[in-house]
Amino acid sequence: MRLVVLGGGESGVGTAILGKQKGYDVFVSDFGKIKENYKEVLIKNGIDWEDEKHTESLILNADVVMKSPGIPEKAAIVKKLVEKGIPVISEIxxxxxxxxxxxxxxxxxxxxxxxxxxxxxxxxxxxxxxxxxxxxxxxxxxxxxxxxxxxxxxxxxxxxxxxxxxxxxxxxxxxxxxxxxxxxxxxxxxxxxxxxxxxxxxxxxxxxxxxxxxxxxxxxxxxxxxxxxxxxxxxxxxxxxxxxxxxxxxxxxxxxxxxxxxxxxxxxxxxxxxxxxxxxxxxxxxxxxxxxxxxxxxxxxFQGVEHRLEKVLKIQNVQYINDSKATNVNATFFALDSMTTPTVWIVGGVDKGNDYNELMALVREKVKAIICLGVDNRKIIDAFGNVVDIMLEVNNMNDAVKMAQRITEKGDTVLLSPACASFDLFENYEDRGRQFKEAVHNL
Missing domain, CATH: 3.40.1190.10 (Mur-like, catalytic domain)
Incomplete structure (x- = not known):
């Protein structure tokens, strides 16, 4: 049985290891670069792999294909597998x-x-x-x-x-x-x-x-x-x-x-x-x-989850909260809803078709200033420009945090709750959250 694994990340490499153990002929193919630590694991386990390409002749002969969750159904190689009737399944x-x-x-x-x-x-x-x-x-x-x-x-x-x-x-x-x-x-x-x-x-x-x-x-x-x-x-x-x-x-x-x-x-x-x-x-x-x-x-x-409404520090009686894991509007709704003091809200990133209207009442009630942290902030500015007194744009986390400190008063909260994906300026939401915490600790 030939198992082809698309994507050489955590779920891909794990699947390859299990497949090899169960006697499959395993091949891992990643259109991007496979990280060094994962390459080492594949080599150590004697598993064939390629990166920065998909060689069709080595993929379209699979009996079963495990597709990593990050690869969309619309990817050309996935469409070809489906056309050939080869089952494309998840790691689970x-x-x-x-x-x-x-x-x-x-x-x-x-x-x-x-x-x-x-x-x-x-x-x-x-x-x-x-x-x-x-x-x-x-x-x-x-x-x-x-x-x-x-x-x-x-x-x-x-x-x-x-x-x-x-x-x-x-x-x-x-x-x-x-x-x-x-x-x-x-x-x-x-x-x-x-x-x-x-x-x-x-x-x-x-x-x-x-x-x-x-x-x-x-x-x-x-x-x-x-x-x-x-x-x-x-x-x-x-x-x-x-x-x-x-x-x-x-x-x-x-x-x-x-x-x-x-x-x-x-x-x-x-x-x-x-x-x-x-x-x-x-x-x-x-x-x-x-x-x-x-x-x-x-x-x-229970201590809670990192990057989810995580209290970072209180500086000059201002609470800094890392909610970097809020990658959609609904998550940010929960965050704003739980604020009990005037809030400086850091928001923005890659928008997945967000409708900011559902946040309007909460922003009016709780937010005193908005700091946009993204490559394209037009939608956020259009939505809330007339609602808050202060609207600022920055393109890195240090500026966002310094700016926030400048406009806060005693008793305020600074909330990073982006309502967006992080891929415009950061590797992922964890990287975004860590940079926020580091910037706060450096104040």
Missing amino acids: EFAAPFTKAITIGITGSNGKTTTTMLTYHLLKSAGLNVGLAGNIGKSFAEQVAEDKYDSYVLELSSFQLDGIINYKPHIAIITNISPDHLDRYDYKYENYIDSKFRITMNQTEEDYLIYDADDEAISEWLKKNKTKAKLIPFSLTQTFEEGAFIKDNTMEVIINQEEFKMETESIALEGKHNFKNAMAATSVAKLMQIRKATIRESLSN
């Missing part, structure tokens, strides 16, 4: 059959990283032998090759779900759905929504789907479509006989007639959206039969 689809471990799959437009990390924290703190993979950390395929975990918490992007055929998580979570990455879905929101719901398409009556019952797109889809999985809703406004909800400042989770209660003020993560993440993660912990005391302790000591 390739690796899942080689493990007996239970998987917990988590998707959504926002909150999925926090929910994934919190779920992992709950299970690990309870002493479960659990791995963490998907969009985070070490590749799922490579961990399956090492075969040391009984269960996995997987953060799954829509791109990873597009490449599944038979994969099903035992427990699936959809945190929420808002327009994102529409450039990859022919600018059709319904295509993107369908893509997220692939997480439940192979689930059976034995499996569970945990979902945000306040989310319009999710509720609409569930009205029109069926899943066999047992449904477990969570909500800030409704209550359920089975599910998770907030009532009188208490989080309640009822599953299989068992009830778990915890005061919301004891939950380490702040903000309404984080109560939702906590309800989703706690529902998993209950399904995995983790003790109440352990859940309580884990929820009260």
Whole structure:
């Protein structure tokens, strides 16, 4: 069996290692440059590879192709594979059959990283032998090759779900759905929504789907479509006989007639959206039969995720917050919504077809100044130019932070929450967040 791996990054190299271990004839091809550390791994494992090109004669003879999530369906080589009827799948689809471990799959437009990390924290703190993979950390395929975990918490992007055929998580979570990455879905929101719901398409009556019952797109889809999985809703406004909800400042989770209660003020993560993440993660912990005391302790000591509403420093009574992970408008909505002091907002980058109107009321109420950090800021200036008193443009992080310091007063907040991708000025959102933190520390 010939396995061709497109993309020589984390998921590609992990898949190649697992494929080789399972007796496949493996070839890795990357149209860009493969990083030195990944090349070394491929060479050490005796795996053939090429970079900065796709040699068709070495690719179109594949029995199966694993496509890295960053490569669009529209890529010429992918179209040719599909025309030839060669299955093009994701890393998750390739690796899942080689493990007996239970998987917990988590998707959504926002909150999925926090929910994934919190779920992992709950299970690990309870002493479960659990791995963490998907969009985070070490590749799922490579961990399956090492075969040391009984269960996995997987953060799954829509791109990873597009490449599944038979994969099903035992427990699936959809945190929420808002327009994102529409450039990859022919600018059709319904295509993107369908893509997220692939997480439940192979689930059976034995499996569970945990979902945000306040989310319009999710509720609409569930009205029109069926899943066999047992449904477990969570909500800030409704209550359920089975599910998770907030009532009188208490989080309640009822599953299989068992009830778990915890005061919301004891939950380490702040903000309404984080109560939702906590309800989703706690529902998993209950399904995995983790003790109440352990859940309580884990929820009260969880540290949060880097680059997601991360408090960096307080300087001259001004709080600097790194929310670089907010790469779409909906994520920035949560960030602005949780601000309680006058805010200097650093925003901008590569726009994925953003509609800034939904932020208008929050900007009017909370934002005193906007600093645009991007190559093309026209849309942001058009949207908010008449709403805030100060609108500035910069093209590097140091200037953004220095400028912010100049216009803040005691008691203000400086919030980096870009609502955009980072690829115009930075390598990725992590690089953007790290540069912000460094600039703040240098003030």
